[in-house]
Amino acid sequence: MSTRLSFQTKFAYGVGELGTAIPIGLAIFYLLFFLTEVVGLSPTLAGTVLLIGRVWDAINDPIIGWLSDRTQSRWGRRYPWLVLGALPLGFFTFMLWLVPPLESQASLFVYYVLMAMGGYAAFSVVILPMVAIATELTPDYDERTSIMSVRSAANIIGSVVGLVLAQIIFSLVENTRQQYMLLGGASAIFIVVAIAICVVGTYGQYRPVMRTQPELSPHPMGRQLRRVFENRAFRWVMGLYLCSWVGVQVTAAMLPYFVTDWMQLDEQHFTQMAIAVQGSSVVLIPFWLWVTKHTSKQAVYFAGAPLALLGVGILGIVQPGQVGLMYGVGLVIGAGLSTFYLVPFAMLPDVIDDEELRTGERQEGIFISLMVFLQKVGIAIAIFLSGWMLDWAGQMGPGARLLVIRLLASALPSLLIFGGIYCVYRYPLTRKAHHRIRLQLERNRKQPQN
Numbered sequence: 001m002s003t004r005l006s007f008q009t010k011f012a013y014g015v016g017e018l019g020t021a022i023p024i025g026l027a028i029f030y031l032l033f034f035l036t037e038v039v040g041l042s043p044t045l046a047g048t049v050l051l052i053g054r055v056w057d058a059i060n061d062p063i064i065g066w067l068s069d070r071t072q073s074r075w076g077r078r079y080p081w082l083v084l085g086a087l088p089l090g091f092f093t094f095m096l097w098l099v100p101p102l103e104s105q106a107s108l109f110v111y112y113v114l115m116a117m118g119g120y121a122a123f124s125v126v127i128l129p130m131v132a133i134a135t136e137l138t139p140d141y142d143e144r145t146s147i148m149s150v151r152s153a154a155n156i157i158g159s160v161v162g163l164v165l166a167q168i169i170f171s172l173v174e175n176t177r178q179q180y181m182l183l184g185g186a187s188a189i190f191i192v193v194a195i196a197i198c199v200v201g202t203y204g205q206y207r208p209v210m211r212t213q214p215e216l217s218p219h220p221m222g223r224q225l226r227r228v229f230e231n232r233a234f235r236w237v238m239g240l241y242l243c244s245w246v247g248v249q250v251t252a253a254m255l256p257y258f259v260t261d262w263m264q265l266d267e268q269h270f271t272q273m274a275i276a277v278q279g280s281s282v283v284l285i286p287f288w289l290w291v292t293k294h295t296s297k298q299a300v301y302f303a304g305a306p307l308a309l310l311g312v313g314i315l316g317i318v319q320p321g322q323v324g325l326m327y328g329v330g331l332v333i334g335a336g337l338s339t340f341y342l343v344p345f346a347m348l349p350d351v352i353d354d355e356e357l358r359t360g361e362r363q364e365g366i367f368i369s370l371m372v373f374l375q376k377v378g379i380a381i382a383i384f385l386s387g388w389m390l391d392w393a394g395q396m397g398p399g400a401r402l403l404v405i406r407l408l409a410s411a412l413p414s415l416l417i418f419g420g421i422y423c424v425y426r427y428p429l430t431r432k433a434h435h436r437i438r439l440q441l442e443r444n445r446k447q448p449q450n
Contacts, residue, residue: 011199020192021158047387053116065369097184308336316410
């Protein structure tokens with residue numbers, strides 16, 4: 001099995017990730033705002049929709065990961081899930097951005113809870129096997145970082161494509177509800193086409209993996225989950241991922257309110273601000289990949305996280321009228337944000353190798369699903385509390401609401417980024433440590449043949 005990944009494989013995998021990144025990016029930046037300002041749900045109910053959807057999704061993740069590890073078919077463990085999940089994901093993405101002909105808060109709440117639950121479940125069916133494929137394609141330290149950098153860049157580009165698409169639609173269509181309906185429909189088409197390209201373009205290089213996969217664990221899922229949590233390196237990667245992404249997504253959810261309420265600008269500036277953040281992120285991915293090859297994954301995060309910390313810190317003190325400073329802060333945040341995309345999932349394959357050496361079992365699906373599970377629960381709670389605080393502050397008066405928006409956009413993410421830096425400091429798997437693990441695994445795999 002070749003450890004080098006072809007350009008075709010990387011490109012096709014990146015297209016698949018890009019397709020799934022468009023709807024999730026739109027949800028991060030627009031969904032809370034859409035539910036409160038377009039649909040008309042109260043901030044508390046809108047936050048509850050996201051909480052229920054995320055918690056339901058998080059419950060599904062370990063189950064889907066466990067089942068994915070045990071799937072047996074002529075196409076391997078992962079690809080049947082991608083094929084079966086593509087159309088449902090497209091359908092629920094479209095339905096989520098419709099405004100149904102319902103009047104009461106209760107009926108609207110029920111509709112969006114159902115659409116969120118369906119959409120998030122379909123997303124898990126696709127994204128968990130897709131990430132597992134990336135961890136399995138090659139055992140090489142730098143090639144894994146390379147495919148994860150493709151994944152990171154595709155996620156950022158997907159977010160930018162979604163934002164640009166939104167700006168185009170918003171400029172051409174006047175009716176607000178039609179704007180979001182068209183946005184949902186375009187996203188749904190992107191999803192199905194992108195997943196098809198990913199399946200066709202990566203399957204050829206994945207086929208040798210199907211012949212070399214280790215034995216599955218005979219233990220029940222509950223015991224496997226406990227054993228995964230016993231892995232010290234995984235606990236620190238999990239903490240890093242949780243801290244980094246909860247902070248980022250709280251800022252993203254508050255950004256429309258920050259731009260329109262605090263900065264007193266129209267919605268177009270919000271889209272341009274989000275593009276500035278994501279654009280600087282994707283531009284710097286190749287640079288951070290180069291730094292990783294010459295140093296380590298930890299060093300990259302230590303270099304990038306302070307930039308994000310500086311940016312969100314300054315964001316809290318930007319004043320109305322300082323539009324240029326706001327965009328400059330967005331560029332700085334994006335420079336650090338690119339390491340959040342790259343580092344946690346680049347570390348995960350090394351953790352999976354460590355677990356295989358420790359237990360003799362290799363379970364990518366369980367590891368990935370647990371990371372995503374905890375991230376989703378953390379984000380769901382944070383967004384729910386953000387919606388509740390906006391509702392509460394709105395009752396206290398305009399001044400309180402503006403203060404809460406700034407605190408949620410700046411202070412809370414800053415604390416979480418500090419937590420991520422500490423987690424990377426405690427992460428034990430250096431490049432040398434991983435090299436030793438790979439050598440021992442290769443010796444272990446050769447022993448039965450001697």
